[in-house]
Amino acid sequence: MPITADYIRIADEIVADIRTNKLKPGDKLPSIAQLAAMYEVSPSTVKQTYVRLEALRVIWRHQGKGIFVNDPKLWMREP
Incomplete structure (x- = not known):
């Protein structure tokens, strides 16, 4: 069973x-x-x-304010 890297697990x-x-x-x-x-x-x-999440457009950063969840319509595919 493959081990998933921590950063991928947290992103998931x-x-x-x-x-x-x-x-x-x-x-x-x-x-x-x-x-x-x-x-x-x-x-x-x-x-x-x-x-990773920023590259996938899941989140966006605002300098000095924080990291925020992006609108899923911009990145989520329909199942």
Whole structure:
């Protein structure tokens, strides 16, 4: 059984929370330090998570304000 990298696992959990409406468009995500503490991973792992999600257009960053959930219509494919 292959082991999934932590940053992919965390990204998948965030996407799942968006798909189940636990997170909604415009919701602010935890800071890198907060998410690292929540998942007991290094801040660099969370940075990788956020880079991955930003590349997929799942999130967007606003300098000095935080990281936010993007509108799923911009990135989510229909099942």
